[in-house]
């Protein structure tokens with residue numbers, strides 16, 4: 001092991017604050033216990049930045065999905081004409097995923113699902 005390797009074992013970037021620091025032990029991960037605790041509690045500086053960037057990317061679609069969910073939640077157990085739902089702000093092209101079961105297709109928006117009954121009618125479930 002040359003000097004550089006020996007030194008690099010003690011250099012690290014703290015996953016909590018994102019700052020480079022010199023470790024006291026080669027297996028030290030965080031620059032201090034506060035960073036460690038914040039990281040594990042999900043509110044480290046690095047974590048907050050990652051979450052913020054992620055939300056900037058996902059917010060637009062998530063807002064649409066959330067609105068869809070809100071519209072559908074009002075009619076759980078009912079059959080509705082999609083046109084009426086669209087008039088309430090429902091965007092039928094936005095779903096999280098679909099599932100085929102017993103030769104029926106269910107479209108999921110988070111915890112709500114609907115099934116197409118044809119002719120623009122859907123049945124809503126939760």
Ligand SMILES: [Zn+2]
Nearest residue numbers: 014017031035
């Ligand atoms: Zn730190």
